[in-house]
Amino acid sequence: xxxxxxxxxxxxxxxxxxxxxxxxxxxxxxxxxxxxxxxxxxxxxxxxxxxxxxxxxxxxxxxxx
Numbered sequence: 223x224x225x226x227x228x229x230x231x232x233x234x235x236x237x238x239x240x241x242x243x244x245x246x247x248x249x250x251x252x253x254x255x256x257x258x259x260x261x262x263x264x265x266x267x268x269x270x271x272x273x274x275x276x277x278x279x280x281x282x283x284x285x286x287x
Contacts, residue, residue, distance in 0.1 A: 253281030 226234075242259065249258045252275070261271040 249275075 245259045245262055246256045250256055254275075258271070258275070262268045
């Protein structure tokens with residue numbers, strides 16, 4: 223059988239729906255635009271974005287000395 227089966231598609235969709243809301247919520251709480259989550263969808267770029275996101279100065283911390 224070539225292609226993706228129905229069970230694989232349902233599992234992939236379920237994982238995607240479980241994963242998206244917390245990623246968007248974390249990004250919003252950090253003070254960034256929700257559009258940053260789009261970088262999390264692109265393989266390899268998501269790892270680079272994660273490192274940049276983790277070690278950059280967050281907008282929500284700008285007032286903290």
